[in-house]
Amino acid sequence: MQLYNTLSANERSALLEQAGEDRLTLSFYQYAYIGNPELFRNHLFVAWDAMDVLGRIYVANEGINAQLSLPAKNFEDFKSFLDGIYFLENVRLNIAIEQDLKSFLKLKIKVRDKIVADGLNDATFDVTNKGIHLDAVSFNQIIEDPDTVLVDMRNHYESEIGHFKNAITPDVDTFRDSLDIIEEDLKDHKEDKKLVMYCTGGIRCEKASAYYKHKGFKNVFQLEGGIIEYARQVKNLGLENKFLGKNFVFDHRRGERISDHVISQCHQCGEACDTHVNCANEACHLLFIQCDNCRAQMEECCSVECQEIIQLPLEEQKALRSGLHNSNKIFKKGRSEKLRYKK
Structure with missing residues (x-):
């Protein structure tokens, strides 16, 4: 079989x-x-x-x-x-x-141990005590309320190319990193503000909403189906689209355009751009934003150093990326001193 x-x-x-x-x-x-x-x-x-x-x-x-x-x-x-x-x-x-x-x-x-790497001990709180789910209509209404705090539960490289207007976008590398940061930032508003969260498809908010209710937040809401379902409802129902830019997705497309806004810039030249690529050097494979001009000039690489490496014979390239120490540097998401225009 x-x-x-x-x-x-x-x-x-x-x-x-x-x-x-x-x-x-x-x-x-x-x-x-x-x-x-x-x-x-x-x-x-x-x-x-x-x-x-x-x-x-x-x-x-x-x-x-x-x-x-x-x-x-x-x-x-x-x-x-x-x-x-x-x-x-x-x-x-x-x-x-x-x-x-x-x-x-x-x-x-x-x-896997978990379907999302949230770092939480599920035995310490009721994971079924989730927040209130919002469709696109209700979501559009509630985020205009001055007593609402809208939080993006995604990572920095996701929100950089697209997010809802007026959303808090934590500069984090992992979902787990954002949980404590958000709680600390909003610790004085657990009772008087509406905490509204969104993510790509809803799964991160599903766990986060229960976690924040456990932490004492009284009014917790989440966008049902995430940005993907929101965009579908906006299109089908003719609603106002309050999302700016692209929605980062975890497949070879790397992004779906939700609005015509380009809110990010090429990490190498600073021109308006929201196209994610992976560095052509397999020993680097850095995820970053690169415009067409830089893509041609840099041969799809994030730096001159990586550009020099891809000119080497294949066996030499393989040797450079072998070993545990080197492998730990691979697949980083948009964090590199080589990227001059990374926000």
Whole structure:
């Protein structure tokens, strides 16, 4: 029984082009007790591989967090499969605003300790005592209330390219970092302010809202379905769009445009830009914002040093990035002294 990928990303990319089929990119999550995550993971892999599902899925005792794509023609079968799992019946599916044939190139289903790395001890508070969910209409109304504090629960590289107007955007590298910072900043307003939170698809706010209620906040709200669902409702209902810029997404697209505003700048020249790239030097792989001119001039690299490395023979490049010490520097998100215009 096949429980792993047999094709490389390049091979899968070529097959997707040859097939020429429309694909849907979507995400969903659900907190639920899963007694045997490994067995559940295998069950999903067999079924979804047969449906040509590709994506990144995390399974844990506490539930599932999934970002994936599949052929549009298989959507109803996929939905029926989910509905056949008791805790996933009628689960909300956040379908991407912008579709891309190659948003994912492999099916990766991993068993983790948690479906979101929140660093919290769930045994210390009631994770089911969540905040009030808001649809786009209610959200637009409440954020205009002067007694509302709107908080972006995402990381710095996400909010940098797009966020709701007047939102607090903590300059943090991880979700866990933001929890204590926000509590400290708002400690004097636990009773007199409405705490309204949002994130990409809703999963981070799901846990954060329960955590903040446990910490004494009396009026806690969250945007249901996150920015993805908000953008869909705004479009379908003809609502005013209060989101500025792009929504960062965790697939090969790296961003969905929600409004025409470009609120960030190229990290290398300072020109208006909101396109994220990864440094072409695989020993660096830094995520940063780069305009087309700098992309051509720097050969998709974040620095002259990295540009020099990609000219070396492949074996020398591999040697430079081998070892635990070097690997710890890889996959950083937008933090580097080489980036002159990083805010």
